[in-house]
Amino acid sequence: MLLQENLINKFKGKCERDIRISACMMYGSFTKGEGDQYSDIEFYIFLKDKQVHDFKSSDWLMDVEPYDLLFFNEFGTEVVVFSNLIRGEFHFLSESDMDIIKSFKDTGVFPDTESMFIYDSTGKLKGYLDFLKGDGPERKTNDNVNFAFNNLVNAWLMGVNILKRGEYARALESLSYVQKYVLQLIRIRENNVERWLNATKNLEYDLSEEAYAEYVSITSKLDEEELYRTYSNALHVVEGLVLVLADYYQFDINLKFLKKLHLQLTNWS
Known part of the structure; x- marks a missing residue:
């Protein structure tokens, strides 16, 4: 098993155990069948609305896997470099912001939305991911x-x-x-x-x-x-x-x- 796949399983288990987490989805290479030993891991994690302000992503991430570096990049994405030098990108949002997933439709093609599903306690995530299915935006215009x-x-x-x-x-x-x-x-x-x-x-x-x-x-x-x-x-x-x-x-x-x-x-x- 790749180190990345092991990390993905760890984060899945963490989301399932943490009552503050409403839903979690993954994106990137491992959802497209292209992940390898050089790939990043990338997640959107949705928190219960009342938990957002007191939630510390730094503590949550460290509880899953030790890291050496954690920062926000120029796009506002939280980037973590784990101690094994695997790179991760994380977006921690409130459950009420889950409809942001619909905006992904304009960014490309999502051939396997089932692989993007990690955890959901709301019953909403699958519907949003289903919205991404099908052809992506027309580029040849x-x-x-x-x-x-x-x-x-x-x-x-x-x-x-x-x-x-x-x-x-x-x-x-x-x-x-x-x-x-x-x-x-x-x-x-x-x-x-x-x-x-x-x-x-x-x-x-x-x-x-x-x-x-x-x-x-x-x-x-x-x-x-x-x-x-x-x-x-x-x-x-x-x-x-x-x-x-x-x-x-x-x-x-x-x-x-x-x-x-x-x-x-x-x-x-």
């Missing part, structure tokens, strides 16, 4: 394609301008946004959009060999010459995406506009 192209151009032009200024570290940071939107467009072209919000996940297996090579061509180390070459490569990849996607989607940019962007790199050799 004109709006999504146009949004990705426009934000790609914005990140590309900003990156090139600060690259010319000599801010190489910042240009590398901007390149990450170029990569994000290029990859979303590649996934649309490849008809592989299940991981739209986390587009690099499982990339080595999701994309064709040719598409993966395109992505590799727009990665760079912190080096002036390589950054210029990578930004140039990005434009060529974008041109190819425009040529293919224009037959299926409506968007603002075109090849004539991209030629103007190429001029921004004419002094680089």
Whole structure:
């Protein structure tokens, strides 16, 4: 049994024994059949409304498994690094907030909602999880394609301008946004959009060999010459995406506009 699976069982048992807990659900890799020895464990734990203010998550987590680090990340998620270096994400909410589960429908596909069910004393959790079943949101839309192209151009032009200024570290940071939107467009072209919000996940297996090579061509180390070459490569990849996607989607940019962007790199050799 994986260490993560052992922890999952421990938290399930803790929720079942603790009268303050109304319900618990899991999300992430282990609910999608993708969990392995490198995966996190991730939970939503719903408390009885009267217990929320006096509940100390730090004590509750330590009672299940020793940890070395506990903090809130930039998204407001409580992150714990257990002493065995397994990473966990926890959301402790009141029972009256359980309808937040419905908002997950817009984030992707949930192929096995039964595996998300951990514990419930309210009789409500299964209904909320059933709501998540079926197809996820439509990603292959004109709006999504146009949004990705426009934000790609914005990140590309900003990156090139600060690259010319000599801010190489910042240009590398901007390149990450170029990569994000290029990859979303590649996934649309490849008809592989299940991981739209986390587009690099499982990339080595999701994309064709040719598409993966395109992505590799727009990665760079912190080096002036390589950054210029990578930004140039990005434009060529974008041109190819425009040529293919224009037959299926409506968007603002075109090849004539991209030629103007190429001029921004004419002094680089």
